[in-house]
Amino acid sequence: MGPGEVASLPTTAAECYDNCKAAHPTTVAVDFWDINHPGRNAGNICWCQDGCDSLAPSLPDGGDGVLYIAEGTAKGPSAGYNMYNIIEATAADGWCLGSDIKLTTEFNNHLQCFEGCRTAHGSLAADYFNRETGKDCFCQDICRCRIASKVGGGDGYLLIDETAPANDGLCHKMAAGIGTHGWCTGFDSGPGEVAKTPTTAAECYDNCKAARPTTVAVDFWDINHPSRNDGNICWCQDACPCTEASKSDAGDGILFVATGTVKGASCGRNMKTVVEGNDNSICQGEMTAATGAPGNMYACANQCATDGFNVATYHTSGETACHCQMNCPCTHASDSSSGPGYLFVGETMNMPQMCDSTMTCGEVKDVYKDGSCCGNPNSVVTFR
Numbered sequence: 435m436g437p438g439e440v441a442s443l444p445t446t447a448a449e450c451y452d453n454c455k456a457a458h459p460t461t462v463a464v465d466f467w468d469i470n471h472p473g474r475n476a477g478n479i480c481w482c483q484d485g486c487d488s489l490a491p492s493l494p495d496g497g498d499g500v501l502y503i504a505e506g507t508a509k510g511p512s513a514g515y516n517m518y519n520i521i522e523a524t525a526a527d528g529w530c531l532g533s534d535i536k537l538t539t540e541f542n543n544h545l546q547c548f549e550g551c552r553t554a555h556g557s558l559a560a561d562y563f564n565r566e567t568g569k570d571c572f573c574q575d576i577c578r579c580r581i582a583s584k585v586g587g588g589d590g591y592l593l594i595d596e597t598a599p600a601n602d603g604l605c606h607k608m609a610a611g612i613g614t615h616g617w618c619t620g621f622d623s624g625p626g627e628v629a630k631t632p633t634t635a636a637e638c639y640d641n642c643k644a645a646r647p648t649t650v651a652v653d654f655w656d657i658n659h660p661s662r663n664d665g666n667i668c669w670c671q672d673a674c675p676c677t678e679a680s681k682s683d684a685g686d687g688i689l690f691v692a693t694g695t696v697k698g699a700s701c702g703r704n705m706k707t708v709v710e711g712n713d714n715s716i717c718q719g720e721m722t723a724a725t726g727a728p729g730n731m732y733a734c735a736n737q738c739a740t741d742g743f744n745v746a747t748y749h750t751s752g753e754t755a756c757h758c759q760m761n762c763p764c765t766h767a768s769d770s771s772s773g774p775g776y777l778f779v780g781e782t783m784n785m786p787q788m789c790d791s792t793m794t795c796g797e798v799k800d801v802y803k804d805g806s807c808c809g810n811p812n813s814v815v816t817f818r
Contacts, residue, residue: 435482443469444480447502454482462486462507471497486510490545491517494591512596515548520561520590525582525604529561529592531635531688532574547571548593558598563590578636579605579690603692605635608653611682611707613700613781617653617689619678620671621646631657631664635690642670650674650695659685676701678732682776683707700781703735708747708768708775714788716747716777717762724756735778744783749775764789 437453444450447466454461463483467474473496486503488510494517503509521527533555541550544562551557551573559574565588577594579601609615625641632638635654642649651671655662661684674691676698682705691697708715725741728734731748734756738746743758751773762779766789779786 436478437480437482443476445469447500450480451502451504453480458482458484460484461504463501463503463509465492465499465501467497467499471499473497474499488513491515491593493517494519514596515593516596517544518592518594520563520583520592522587522589523582523585525580525606528580528582528604529572529590530559530574530577530594531579531581531605532559532576533557535573537571537573541569541571543569544591544593552595559592559594561590561592563588576634576636578602578634578639581605581607581688601693602636602639603651603690603695604697606689606691606697608655608680608687608689610684610686611679611705613677613679613702613704616677616679616700617669617687618651618671618674618691618697619676619701620651620673621648623670624665625668625670632668633657635688638668639690639692641668646670646672648672649692651689651691651697653680653687653689655685655687659687661685662687674698679703679705679778681705681707681731702781703778704781705731705735705776705778708749708772708777710772710774711767713767714765715768716765717745717759717779717786718764718766718789719759719761721747721757721759724758728756731776731778738778744780746778747775748778749773751775762786 437457440453444453444466447464450464450466454464461482461484463486465481467479469476469479473493486507486509490513492499519527520529535555537547537550537554539550539554541547547562548560550571551560555573557573557575559577561572561574563570577598607615608617623646625645628641628645632641635652638652638654642652649670649672651674653669655667657664657667674695674697678701680687724734724737726737728737734748735746737756738758741758743760745759745762747757749755749772762783764786
């Protein structure tokens with residue numbers, strides 16, 4: 435507790451102790467921060483303690499200070515954990531990616547958050563947030579990597595058992611179809627035969643590292659994600675020069691990048707799925723066949739870029755082909771003979787909007803447009 439009303443603000447740890455002793459005679463130690471330290475002011479620079487059974491970490495963004503203990507008083511051991519900042523939307527200052535169990539028992543601060551997690555779940559770490567909506571505490575059983583908190587989620591504190599192994603790296607969320615949240619473009623190989631299918635990005639990394647020692651990053655999809663199964667949830671990368679958009683219809687995932695490895699910026703393009711007959715599928719305008727015969731969607735996108743185009747459309751069935759375009763003013767339905775596929779556009783272009791739909795007499799076709807309907811455009815027609 436604080437020393438209460440005193441004659442003057444302390445400027446040294448010894449003065450802090452004198453103030454506490456006068457206000458609280460059982461004081462045997464004080465925690466003192468100089469008033470010029472960040473996050474500390476005249477109201478919270480001096481705290482009185484009637485014992486020192488253990489040492490808890492101070493706030494990582496609160497500056498350093500001085501612990502003053504009266505002669506003859508034992509200074510206890512560490513409480514067993516360290517603290518770090520969680521900075522909103524920053525992976526390097528993120529939360530531990532583990533079991534992520536929300537603590538439901540009562541707690542009032544970050545210290546009680548960690549103790550509650552350790553008692554209730556045997557947790558290795560805890561993520562604590564003091565938000566406008568209330569205090570949140572999440573218990574983690576592992577902290578192999580840190581991952582950015584959501585935008586708007588606010589800053590917080592990460593508490594980790596001091597005996598925990600050092601983090602192997604950083605984790606980043608992969609969002610389907612978005613280049614800036616994509617996978618690393620390395621040798622892109624599976625880990626081969628391993629003891630078990632990984633259930634976390636860290637296990638995926640371990641499998642890759644064992645099978646391919648030059649691995650520095652992995653792309654991991656949870657086995658419950660759409661179109662992902664035991665054989666393609668874990669991919670090993672030996673470099674991360676840039677991040678490529680993952681399949682837009684294959685679910686989100688986690689990119690694990692080992693400590694000391696630089697995660698490159700986006701490769702520069704986004705992608706979406708081309709669905710046969712969908713009005714928001716392929717780009718309007720003249721298409722040019724790519725040179726050569728690119729064997730997959732990414733090879734198609736690369737070839738179109740090499741040929742000097744900004745847009746690539748790759749069809750995966752029917753008349754499998756790779757076509758290139760300079761721009762994409764709007765999108766329209768793909769030809770039924772082309773089949774499904776993928777559309778790549780430069781990320782600075784943003785995903786184009788759908789072209790105005792047209793309506794054909796005698797057909798129920800998508801949306802109503804003034805001046806495009808046969809008959810009286812001022813009448814409401816109910817289809818049944």
